[in-house]
Amino acid sequence: MDLNESSIQRLRLKLRYKVLYHVGHGCADVDDLVQETLVRFFRAEQRQTIRNTDELGAFLNGVCRNVILEYRRRLRREPAYDPDTPIPDAGIRPEAEILEMRDAIDNGLRELAERDRMILRSLYLEGKDKEAICKEWGMSDAQFRVVLFRAKERFRRAYGTEMKRTTATEH
Amino acid sequence: MDEGMVCKKEPIEREQVIAKYLSRSLNAEAVEEFEAHYLGCDECFEEMRVSERLAADLRASNLAWKQTEGVAVLQFKANAELTHSAQELEELRREVLEQSDSRVIIDLSRITRIDSAGLGQLMSCYSHLVKNRGALKVLNPTPEIKKLMDMTGISTLIPTFQDEREAVKSFQ
Numbered sequence: 001m002d003l004n005e006s007s008i009q010r011l012r013l014k015l016r017y018k019v020l021y022h023v024g025h026g027c028a029d030v031d032d033l034v035q036e037t038l039v040r041f042f043r044a045e046q047r048q049t050i051r052n053t054d055e056l057g058a059f060l061n062g063v064c065r066n067v068i069l070e071y072r073r074r075l076r077r078e079p080a081y082d083p084d085t086p087i088p089d090a091g092i093r094p095e096a097e098i099l100e101m102r103d104a105i106d107n108g109l110r111e112l113a114e115r116d117r118m119i120l121r122s123l124y125l126e127g128k129d130k131e132a133i134c135k136e137w138g139m140s141d142a143q144f145r146v147v148l149f150r151a152k153e154r155f156r157r158a159y160g161t162e163m164k165r166t167t168a169t170e171h
Numbered sequence: 172m173d174e175g176m177v178c179k180k181e182p183i184e185r186e187q188v189i190a191k192y193l194s195r196s197l198n199a200e201a202v203e204e205f206e207a208h209y210l211g212c213d214e215c216f217e218e219m220r221v222s223e224r225l226a227a228d229l230r231a232s233n234l235a236w237k238q239t240e241g242v243a244v245l246q247f248k249a250n251a252e253l254t255h256s257a258q259e260l261e262e263l264r265r266e267v268l269e270q271s272d273s274r275v276i277i278d279l280s281r282i283t284r285i286d287s288a289g290l291g292q293l294m295s296c297y298s299h300l301v302k303n304r305g306a307l308k309v310l311n312p313t314p315e316i317k318k319l320m321d322m323t324g325i326s327t328l329i330p331t332f333q334d335e336r337e338a339v340k341s342f343q
Contacts, residue, residue, distance in 0.1 A: 018206050057211020121249040124226035127196030145183050155225045
């Protein structure tokens, strides 16, 4: 397996998403959990104990799940400071750099029609099915597809432009 | 959903899996399978990140103000929770504390769940408004939320109403 610095950074970012999804942003140990997962993963790789190298994602996921489970068990045994504080189950929240680009993205969202915003909210925030949304708004599959991908494209563009601007400012 | 299946889906179906993952509507098994997939798939991970940002921004714009007879009414445009981990909690605090109106009604009709953190946030909004010689009223809480407000005594400080006109009138 070819793991260069950039692919390791990529794995770190993906693991961070998974860990944050399960332990929440209130957890101060997110980076430690990611690091521990990577250490175990590389150890297994060095010892060549990964049986199916075509499914590294599944293997990495299993390692990360164990690290999170052990962490939760440890917290139950040795509560850090307040035993009543549960491990928060926050959804993934924007990272710092995303907050910085919020203005650009807000502009993109403002350009969307109110109806489109409501449809996207139903999908992303309320977890409704496409069928239910189409029925609610009296729209066809094709119309739904247009609303969804137009918004994503707009958002992707706003994000990409802002990334370029930020990078240019930094240099 | 098996390994690689997300990529093979129609883009719209993949987006539905992503949306359900982000809104926590997938069951535990499907969450595991999707995570195992994106950890090994850059394309799906990128799609998920873009959708996550879109969802985060939609969540942030979930609050709207309207003015009724000199009273500011804050409404949630979509269902939300006011719980320890919910982003709406921070948005609510920011909206109430950073605006100039001191007579405020918060419409809770779209709030499906509240916990101690949410009740605490209502109390800090209340304190802020009272300090500014204003008041806070709450509109349309669900019976569960109303019960919690009664049990904790918060409803003695923050009156609840089922009718917006009555709530507005109570400021006069």
